[in-house]
Amino acid sequence: MLIIFDWDGTILDSSDKIVACMQAGAREFGVEACAAEDIRNIIGLELSIAIATLYPELSADGVEALRAAYVRSFILADQQPCQMFAGVEESLRALKAAGHDLCVATGKSRRGLDRVFAGLPISSLFSASRCADETASKPDPLMLAQLCAERGYEPASALMVGDTEYDLEMASRIAMPSVGVSYGVHSVARLQRWQPLAVIDYFSGLLPIVGELSR
The missing domain is CATH 3.40.50.1000 (HAD superfamily/HAD-like)
Incomplete structure (x- = not known):
């Protein structure tokens, strides 16, 4: 089967790490960090789609910049594996x-x-x-x-x-x-x-x- x-x-x-890294990425990018529950709701979507769902006001360039900030935060956090x-x-x-x-x-x-x-x-x-x-x-x-x-x-x-x-x-x-x-x-x-x-x-x-x- x-x-x-x-x-x-x-x-x-890994959901707690994803939430923390999305919030850290938002702070680095300069937007308000979303609530943990809102971030949990988008876990599973492709990352750019997830970010655009959380921040519909962002341009495509803004979404990609926030994506990059999230990835940097996640790679740093990966030093402590889930x-x-x-x-x-x-x-x-x-x-x-x-x-x-x-x-x-x-x-x-x-x-x-x-x-x-x-x-x-x-x-x-x-x-x-x-x-x-x-x-x-x-x-x-x-x-x-x-x-x-x-x-x-x-x-x-x-x-x-x-x-x-x-x-x-x-x-x-x-x-x-x-x-x-x-x-x-x-x-x-x-x-x-x-x-x-x-x-x-x-x-x-x-x-x-x-x-x-x-x-």
């Missing part, structure tokens, strides 16, 4: 050992994902990934369609796992089953709008769901 995972807020406990959520590594290894094909679909840039991959013991478990600077941003389902085509699966026989409504919406738009996680940035109510198979409270809760789907 093809299982496609979101990254930030699903596998990596941790994976509890049970992630063990569960991913169990899924891989059971023969499942694991991929990543993320709003991160390719450079950003590769930088994180380099410091984690799970990168070799993933057979493919798509980043927001390589394809259309979530909730457009293009990155899911591309991963399915690359790995040789129909969307209906794959599974999307994520913590935001952007993840579940893009799965819904190509009739791909999905599972939400409740420990990320969007509320269970927002996730339930997209009719996931389940919303799990801990990562290892995915294992019995995949087991049932694989019968």
Whole structure:
């Protein structure tokens, strides 16, 4: 079975860092820092789209300047790596050992994902990934369609796992089953709008769901 995972807020406990770096980038750029909840709402979108959503008054040049300030802040903060959520590594290894094909679909840039991959013991478990600077941003389902085509699966026989409504919406738009996680940035109510198979409270809760789907 093809299982496609979101990254930030699903596998990596990085939302607090993203919020802090966006606020630091805003201060460096010279605009008012947005509230943490507003920033959490845009996690998962491609970075320039996220910034334009937070600051609709900015010109295209302004968005790119604030993006650069955020990236500088994030790279500096990356000297203290984020941790994976509890049970992630063990569960991913169990899924891989059971023969499942694991991929990543993320709003991160390719450079950003590769930088994180380099410091984690799970990168070799993933057979493919798509980043927001390589394809259309979530909730457009293009990155899911591309991963399915690359790995040789129909969307209906794959599974999307994520913590935001952007993840579940893009799965819904190509009739791909999905599972939400409740420990990320969007509320269970927002996730339930997209009719996931389940919303799990801990990562290892995915294992019995995949087991049932694989019968």
